[in-house]
Amino acid sequence: MIHVPVTPKTIVSLLVAIGAVTMSEPARADMVRAVVDREIAEACGGTPGELQSEGRIERDLDGDGLEDLIVSHEWMRCTGGMGMAGRSEFCGMQVCSVNIYVRRGSGFDLAREMLGADVRVGSGARPEITMRAHGGDVFGIRLDPAP
Template structure:
């Protein structure tokens, strides 16, 4: 039984990594972790749901993961990290070779603006718009 579970995990991880070849190793690890948390049978983030890009203007790629853009295999096609209107959104900033989580909140329709320190926007419960941006110390 353990062997079957290990083989299944390797297949899911391999599928995830193969789909994310352009991501850093730290991002690949976090993407795979979020897929396992949101989709017991495996799944895949759309490109807009797993974005590795500089979010704080330091020239290094950070990561934003939005579960509303995670499609699951098997019984339920949506992530377990989604409610009726919004899903988990996580923002990570690069510190050395690692990505450290800085925010975890509920939202949907996440987009990033074109500037060097992009405005990150989306919608909240009830469809209310929100927008945040790195201010040098935190996202506000």
């Protein structure tokens, strides 16, 4: 048997996880901002940077009804660091890191790390995520359904 201390935070996390309550828009926005800020810090070598709106895609990707998050580094701009011409350090000549996060309870879990460009998300409960690979070929993936 697992013993978990009962605190207001664990109760709210449990209720959010089972869908009994929904997370407020400010709380969800804070979660997204925390992930994006961490990605910028890593990709810009600790120097300031920003992720343009095209590089942040918020959609349900695994069919659980919760908005997930894609961070595409091709849309990241750094004011310093080692990146080429102010780009993310996780970009090459043709493609950049694309990190896909899924909502789990009161946070995000990294589901996939890929290289790509021109990320697009289709429609439907588990939409196809397409992007361009090295050499320009387009490929697509779908995330597994939420547990």
